[in-house]
Amino acid sequence: MKKAVLLAVLFCLALGLFAATAWAKDWKIATVVKDSTNPWFIRMEEGVKEFAADTGINAFQKGPNKCDVALQVQVIEDLIAQGVDALCVVPISPPALEPVLKKAMDKGIVVVTHEASNQRNTYYDIEAFDNNAYGAFIMDNLAKAMNYEGKYVTMVAYLTSRTHNEWAEAGIARQKEKYPNMELIPEEKVESEDNQETAYERAKELMKKYPDLKGIMGTSSNDAPGAAKAIEEMGKKGKVFTAGSSIVPVAEKFLENGTLDTITFWDPAKAAYAMNVLAKMILEGREDEIKTGLNLGVEGYENMTLKGKVLVGSGWIAVTKENMAEYDWF
Amino acid sequence: MKKLTRSTEFYIFLVFIALTIFIEIQSGQFFTSNNIVDMLRAMIVPGIFSIGVLMVLVSGGIDISFTAIALLSMYSATKILMIWNYEGNVIMAFIISGAIGLLLGLINASLIAFYNLPTIIVTLGTSSMFIGFMQGILHSRVISDIPKPMLEFSRAELFRVYNKELGVSSGLPVVFLILVALIIIAWFILRYTMLGRGIYALGGDRTAAERAGFNIIAIQFFIYSFVGLISGIAGMTRAIMMANVHPTNLMGMELTVIAAVVLGGTSITGGRGTITGTLLGVALITVLSNSLILMGIPTTWQKVFTGALIIIGTGLSAYQTMKEKNKVHGGMKLGKKGSKETQKNTTGSSAI
Structure with a gap:
């Protein structure tokens, strides 16, 4: 009996060793998203598929069919039961996922997260960019369109939308630091x-109140397109400029007719690819390489900054009329 | 004259005039041709919605599903036209969207008329059903490549005014005529038809209306399907005005529209309300929300300002109603003259 147990243990150990070395490519890496029906995450799956094709690793994406944290926990539970080697999670609510992610880590599963800088039960969290740097980047685009001079204003969804306000404030800070000939109006x-x-109505009002207004910086995806429509309808094309965070399907018409100069956003597929690369590195035992300056080999994730558990990239994309066709993936 | 100064509309009108003068003094920009055209344009969609809301409120109900109906109708109608590769007259877009809206309105109507369920609960439920259907089953997302007839119509303008001083211009879209047409239709129904009388009677006192021989089920069926129909049309109007279909675009607008209608002197408990008052209420809210920057109110204070004006406006009309009621009450004791007033009140005020 004792012999049998010992044999079984040995067998398991051998199998484990075997699996870890010779069959490295048999790893199963699951990416868990917030909502598998959302176009954003459908795009994300492209990155997972690309990673699987590039490495031969069994990488796939799963997610609840609606954005519901209880369902997301269930999806992760199922994946733990299936015996995946790594989980790349985009949490709906980081605190709500702590228990299930802890359970996964206790079972030896590698956990990597995205857009969850406050997640505790994770090896690393990847952020596409730092909000301040992104806001400054939007401002750079606007400043260029305005020829670095003139009055401008920023738009946010609500004064309570945290990220939008961070971007707007970072944009204003950038202007004060780098573009002295630009002037923020009192609004x-x-x-x-x-x-x-x-956004359209507010832009019209602003242009009436400030006939010399020259720029509108948008943060929500509807700001810059709305402002562009107002510029077009009021006959201010070429006199007033706008740039902001948006996505191609919303903005393409205005990029095309030139009322909207540049839109910026980030590509979820690249974030997913980066998460999978990171999970693979940890599985390979290359954790000592994960530090500031890390290059994950994905555009925008080539020189990452490590703060605690959070890895920050510069994964934004600027889209103009010229390259918009490449990003029409929603 | 006495009648005029006693009406709620008169006071809303005064508030409205005071507001416009204040904006003019603050900015010097209100009474410019392009600004007035901008205001008329901004009134189109809330104006169309307000007509339906007026009918519902007058009948003693409340409907909060109309924006959801508008979104679902505009989205599915656009999708149908895209699949169909439709290139004909834009009127078809309105017919399809209106028909879908009518169908959705019929769902509300059946639940409310046959099962006599509270209107707020029914419309709250159907509203989230409609949105859920659009997001979950139709996988709604932004459509910026709208069908050609819609895109072409979105550029159609009745006229365009130029402001040389500012170097800007503004055009009034043709869809403004839809608002005008619906106002005339609703005014006619409320003012000159038995159905209109029935709507007021139902809101004034349901039991009395029933005893008086009004077919309550038929009236409610009409109201909620009519709201569905015009919401469908409003949705398509918005899609055409924006030249894109944005599935979350109208969400949250329902409360603003209801506030505007109540501001215009419509009683939230039913029985009272006029088209004139409603349009004044919509004008007031539209002008207000489109002039906060012109007035120079800081972004952080804009909500406070809007809220305060709504309270002042509704307070004024509520005060008017209270005064009238007291008069009626006092009058009753005096006999004949009072009973005349009472009678007038139960049959409801006229539609204009």
């Missing part, structure tokens, strides 16, 4: 309610 931040019609 500073205008609310667009994340609604293109409202």
